[in-house]
Amino acid sequence: MNIRSAELKHDDYIGKYVSIKGWIHRIRKQKENTFLLIRDDRGGIMQCIIDSSKTNNLTIESSVEIFGILQKDTRAPEGGYEIKADEISIFSISKNDYPIGEYQSLDLLLDKRHLAIRTRRMIMVSKIRSSVLYFSRKWFIDNDWIEVTAPIIVKGSVEGGSTLFKIKYFDEDAYLSQSVQLYLEAMIFSLGRVWSITPSFRAEKSRTVRHLTEFLHLEAEAPWVSLEDLIKFQEELISYVIQNIVKSNKQEFEFLKRNISELEKISPPFDRITYEKAIDKLRNEELIIVDKDSSRKIEYGDDLTIDSERILTLNSSKPLFVIGYPLKIKPFYVKEEISKEGLGIAADLLAPNGFGEITSGGLREDDLQKLEKRMVLEGLQKSNYDWYLDLRRYGSVPHGGFGLGIERLMRWILNITDIKDTLPFPRTLRRIYP
Numbered sequence: 001m002n003i004r005s006a007e008l009k010h011d012d013y014i015g016k017y018v019s020i021k022g023w024i025h026r027i028r029k030q031k032e033n034t035f036l037l038i039r040d041d042r043g044g045i046m047q048c049i050i051d052s053s054k055t056n057n058l059t060i061e062s063s064v065e066i067f068g069i070l071q072k073d074t075r076a077p078e079g080g081y082e083i084k085a086d087e088i089s090i091f092s093i094s095k096n097d098y099p100i101g102e103y104q105s106l107d108l109l110l111d112k113r114h115l116a117i118r119t120r121r122m123i124m125v126s127k128i129r130s131s132v133l134y135f136s137r138k139w140f141i142d143n144d145w146i147e148v149t150a151p152i153i154v155k156g157s158v159e160g161g162s163t164l165f166k167i168k169y170f171d172e173d174a175y176l177s178q179s180v181q182l183y184l185e186a187m188i189f190s191l192g193r194v195w196s197i198t199p200s201f202r203a204e205k206s207r208t209v210r211h212l213t214e215f216l217h218l219e220a221e222a223p224w225v226s227l228e229d230l231i232k233f234q235e236e237l238i239s240y241v242i243q244n245i246v247k248s249n250k251q252e253f254e255f256l257k258r259n260i261s262e263l264e265k266i267s268p269p270f271d272r273i274t275y276e277k278a279i280d281k282l283r284n285e286e287l288i289i290v291d292k293d294s295s296r297k298i299e300y301g302d303d304l305t306i307d308s309e310r311i312l313t314l315n316s317s318k319p320l321f322v323i324g325y326p327l328k329i330k331p332f333y334v335k336e337e338i339s340k341e342g343l344g345i346a347a348d349l350l351a352p353n354g355f356g357e358i359t360s361g362g363l364r365e366d367d368l369q370k371l372e373k374r375m376v377l378e379g380l381q382k383s384n385y386d387w388y389l390d391l392r393r394y395g396s397v398p399h400g401g402f403g404l405g406i407e408r409l410m411r412w413i414l415n416i417t418d419i420k421d422t423l424p425f426p427r428t429l430r431r432i433y434p
């Protein structure tokens with residue numbers, strides 16, 4: 001049996017002969033005694049004191065099991081418990097050139113990511129990530145959505161051709177999926193409200209702190225919904241996830257020094273602004289210049305830049321929905337407002353404190369002719385989307401959905417600048433190894 005440090009640190013075990021399995025996190029040798037910090041397989045720490053004669057060959061990251069009596073000592077780190085050990089059993093002695101130490105360059109930590117994920121910081125991030133996924137799944141299950149899966153090797157783009165990863169599929173060209181949205185749209189006809197968690201791929205050429213080339217995409221789609229319904233789903237889902245993780249992962253947040261008081265307040269309704277009002281607001285901002293050469297200010301019809309998203313939410317503690325984008329800056333599937341030509345029924349959600357977009361969603365164009373026209377305008381090859389157009393030919397219904405980037409959500413929740421720090425093995429323009 002494997003009892004971890006969190007379980008052992010309990011008065012019931014005081015005076016009992018116990019053992020702990022793990023890796024040597026730190027060694028502090030004194031003449032007679034050696035202090036070992038053992039890191040267990042969930043990142044918990046236990047101090048063990050053992051006769052120095054038994055620790056001669058021990059190195060950082062050696063894997064061991066340590067046996068001894070549990071005792072209380074207020075000087076012991078993280079809870080004041082320690083093991084007065086009398087025996088060490090060794091699984092493997094680590095080579096003494098372990099490359100990860102206390103002060104490391106970011107590049108080295110990424111080059112050696114397979115080892116760096118053992119750092120306690122990364123362990124805490126990974127535990128919170130697991131809870132984000134758990135509570136997301138739980139919200140969907142509790143609210144009567146069906147989980148589905150969709151293919152990742154596909155024939156067409158969803159979010160525009162410029163970020164497609166092309167692959168060879170036997171003798172054909174194919175692409176890695178940017179979003180499973182079109183497949184979820186197909187599945188609502190047989191399953192109603194559906195959702196999935198799938199990796200999405202974007203050949204992002206820019207190096208930014210919020211773009212990955214492979215990210216985990218939570219997507220949802222439902223028939224007979226309004227934009228208002230979709231906004232409410234997102235408010236409820238995100239508030240539920242945050243409310244629960246701040247309770248279930250208190251220790252991890254504490255370790256990461258993330259102040260959770262602002263997260264605890266996240267609850268529906270979120271703030272809202274129309275795209276049009278957002279542009280007006282940004283035009284009054286000196287800092288928002290779309291084209292550096294001509295010093296052109298942002299105007300109606302421009303997409304929101306990272307800077308503009310940051311400014312819109314800089315001093316707010318609530319997420320902000322930006323509602324009603326012009327169709328020309330949204331993909332072909334976005335439904336047009338009937339009363340206002342050129343306006344898309346779509347909303348993006350921006351995280352507070354300048355963290356920028358975390359979800360995107362809206363109603364889908366359900367009119368066959370309009371959709372076909374939009375596809376021609378975007379230069380999409382009809383033969384790759386004929387199956388999708390069948391959804392409009394056979395029993396089309398009003399419907400909509402949204403996509404949420406898990407790493408984008410984590411970046412805000414953890415107050416981490418660089419998106420690479422929210423997952424174990426990030427994929428970016430320059431990084432595909434390890």
Ligand code: AMO
Nearest residue numbers: 179181211212215358359360361401402403405408
């Ligand atoms: P969009 O392209 O806006 O919309 O993506 C949805 C959400 O996915 C996340 N995201 C990313 N995260 C990390 N790195 C990237 N390169 C990246 N690109 C996107 C963001 C974003 O809000 N099908 C539509 C959604 C819909 O309408 O249902 C879509 O994919 O959090």
